[in-house]
Amino acid sequence: MFTGLSAFPLTPMSERGIQEAAFTHLIESLTAARVDAIGALGSTGSYAYLTRAERARVAKLAVASAGDTPVMVGIGALRTRDVLTLAEDAQLAGASGVLLAPVSYQNLNDDEVFGLYDTVCRALSVPLCVYDNPGTTHFAFSDELHGRIAQLPQVRSIKIPGVPGDVEAVRARVERLRRLIPSDVTIGISGDPLAATGLAAGCDGWYSAIGGLYPRTMLAITRAAQAGDTEQALALSARLTPLWDSFRQHGGSLRVIATAAELQGLVSHPSLPLPLKTLEGADRQALANVLETLELE
Amino acid sequence: MFTGLSAFPLTPMSERGIQEAAFTHLIESLTAARVDAIGALGSTGSYAYLTRAERARVAKLAVASAGDTPVMVGIGALRTRDVLTLAEDAQLAGASGVLLAPVSYQNLNDDEVFGLYDTVCRALSVPLCVYDNPGTTHFAFSDELHGRIAQLPQVRSIKIPGVPGDVEAVRARVERLRRLIPSDVTIGISGDPLAATGLAAGCDGWYSAIGGLYPRTMLAITRAAQAGDTEQALALSARLTPLWDSFRQHGGSLRVIATAAELQGLVSHPSLPLPLKTLEGADRQALANVLETLELE
Numbered sequence: 001m002f003t004g005l006s007a008f009p010l011t012p013m014s015e016r017g018i019q020e021a022a023f024t025h026l027i028e029s030l031t032a033a034r035v036d037a038i039g040a041l042g043s044t045g046s047y048a049y050l051t052r053a054e055r056a057r058v059a060k061l062a063v064a065s066a067g068d069t070p071v072m073v074g075i076g077a078l079r080t081r082d083v084l085t086l087a088e089d090a091q092l093a094g095a096s097g098v099l100l101a102p103v104s105y106q107n108l109n110d111d112e113v114f115g116l117y118d119t120v121c122r123a124l125s126v127p128l129c130v131y132d133n134p135g136t137t138h139f140a141f142s143d144e145l146h147g148r149i150a151q152l153p154q155v156r157s158i159k160i161p162g163v164p165g166d167v168e169a170v171r172a173r174v175e176r177l178r179r180l181i182p183s184d185v186t187i188g189i190s191g192d193p194l195a196a197t198g199l200a201a202g203c204d205g206w207y208s209a210i211g212g213l214y215p216r217t218m219l220a221i222t223r224a225a226q227a228g229d230t231e232q233a234l235a236l237s238a239r240l241t242p243l244w245d246s247f248r249q250h251g252g253s254l255r256v257i258a259t260a261a262e263l264q265g266l267v268s269h270p271s272l273p274l275p276l277k278t279l280e281g282a283d284r285q286a287l288a289n290v291l292e293t294l295e296l297e
Numbered sequence: 298m299f300t301g302l303s304a305f306p307l308t309p310m311s312e313r314g315i316q317e318a319a320f321t322h323l324i325e326s327l328t329a330a331r332v333d334a335i336g337a338l339g340s341t342g343s344y345a346y347l348t349r350a351e352r353a354r355v356a357k358l359a360v361a362s363a364g365d366t367p368v369m370v371g372i373g374a375l376r377t378r379d380v381l382t383l384a385e386d387a388q389l390a391g392a393s394g395v396l397l398a399p400v401s402y403q404n405l406n407d408d409e410v411f412g413l414y415d416t417v418c419r420a421l422s423v424p425l426c427v428y429d430n431p432g433t434t435h436f437a438f439s440d441e442l443h444g445r446i447a448q449l450p451q452v453r454s455i456k457i458p459g460v461p462g463d464v465e466a467v468r469a470r471v472e473r474l475r476r477l478i479p480s481d482v483t484i485g486i487s488g489d490p491l492a493a494t495g496l497a498a499g500c501d502g503w504y505s506a507i508g509g510l511y512p513r514t515m516l517a518i519t520r521a522a523q524a525g526d527t528e529q530a531l532a533l534s535a536r537l538t539p540l541w542d543s544f545r546q547h548g549g550s551l552r553v554i555a556t557a558a559e560l561q562g563l564v565s566h567p568s569l570p571l572p573l574k575t576l577e578g579a580d581r582q583a584l585a586n587v588l589e590t591l592e593l594e
Contacts, residue, residue, distance in 0.1 A: 115574070
């Protein structure tokens with residue numbers, strides 16, 4: 001479950017609730033495209049904005065619609081008490097694994113974050129992926145802390161943020177981390193614009209937000225990298241530069257991906273939880289032009 | 298309500314629930330000390346870690362125990378939908394005002410934050426204090442955005458983070474902000490170690506975390522500043538340097554204040570929501586020594 005392309009779909013919603021039919025359709029598209037795994041309720045799935053009941057419902061819908069494709073479910077929350085409840089709900093929903101980020105309001109220290117993972121792992125019967133996303137959690141893992149947490153028996157993967165630099169530089173960083181973790185714990189890259197480089201540098205998988213909307217295009221990059229054709233993987237990713245630029249321009253991928261899904265009629269507007277908004281006006285039109293050029297699928 | 302010393306008490310809790318008797322006692326101590334206002338469910342009150350029902354209960358307890366002292370209640374949440382519900386609950390509990398921070402998981406932009414305050418203000422019948430705390434929300438207000446939001450009719454105060462520098466430097470910063478906001482909107486300083494300077498520099502009030510535990514000591518600083526005795530206010534604050542150093546050492550004031558409350562028997566251990574922990578071992582002993590020297594009250 002923690003290798004290859006894991007696709008993280010949107011959870012489309014308005015102020016009135018979740019767009020369940022649209023969400024189910026997104027999941028079915030991912031399964032049809034034969035992604036390696038589905039990550040429901042990741043950051044792109046807006047897990048942090050939903051109630052416990054809504055998250056349980058989304059987890060159930062994802063598992064029910066995914067067929068044989070394994071589903072991992074995000075269980076992050078500010079409070080350990082709530083993470084434990086969400087872990088139970090995810091397992092009851094049939095999740096094959098869970099994804100846990102150290103979400104913070106008050107800044108966390110290493111001891112507190114280790115304590116969180118230790119407590120949660122003791123309560124889990126499915127594998128866990130450590131979700132390292134400093135852009136949203138504002139917690140910076142050291143490699144040493146990753147090493148400690150990866151010794152916990154349920155931990156099977158680490159989702160690291162995009163690493164800037166060329167393939168050799170990223171390979172050095174991945175190998176530094178790999179020396180500190182057990183050999184059966186995989187390393188997956190996120191940060192879509194840098195993912196092809198990450199895969200070429202030896203990451204075992206790609207935890208992809210954009211893959212939740214355009215799985216076939218992102219599978220082509222993934223399969224090229226897996227086959228050792230680094231040049232092709234990098235070229236396929238470089239072709240998407242206007243999209244990656246759009247992510248950078250709009251403070252990350254979420255608003256861009258949600259706007260793209262609205263533009264293609266896959267979800268209704270509004271699709272993000274207020275106060276978050278999709279792109280408007282000239283920004284929206286510019287994205288529409290990019291999508292028309294790139295022919296993503 | 299939005300001038301002088303506003304004291305922000307802890308909401309002591311364990312994994313089993315809120316320590317209601319201890320919380321009530323904290324509120325009664327603040328009222329007995331005659332603070333100008335009480336801020337329930339601020340950052341020090343761990344609002345972000347509690348359920349809607351728990352927050353409504355804490356708001357009711359605070360108002361019931363505060364006598365004639367006005368109580369403002371924190372209504373921050375990631376989602377506009379939830380902020381609106383919390384605003385209603387706070388008003389039903391009898392809050393005299395509310396405090397709203399733009400809490401984020403996905404980074405927010407100015408347009409989204411303005412939209413949040415605009416929507417919430419339309420639903421409010423009590424005054425609102427804008428809570429600017431980039432250390433926890435990871436949103437940086439520009440003075441221009443403060444100016445736009447302060448025009449909303451319910452906005453009556455802005456709680457700004459501590460401003461480094463001497464009195465003249467801080468005065469320049471406060472006056473720059475004041476030129477952009479209506480004259481009936483007050484500016485309150487937070488960041489306890491820098492508060493005496495802030496008051497001396499013309500801030501109308503001090504939104505104080507440590508004042509929620511040691512109101513008399515912090516009132517002495519506030520009253521000296523209000524009487525124009527800048528030298529005395531700064532000297533009283535300088536005497537607390539070992540405490541301010543402790544805040545800096547432990548990533549902010551919360552863990553220190555909660556440990557102090559545990560050490561003094563005002564709350565039971567544990568008093569913070571996991572994964573957050575109070576100080577242990579040598580750090581805890583060092584704080585006990587500081588408290589013994591300073592004789593705070």
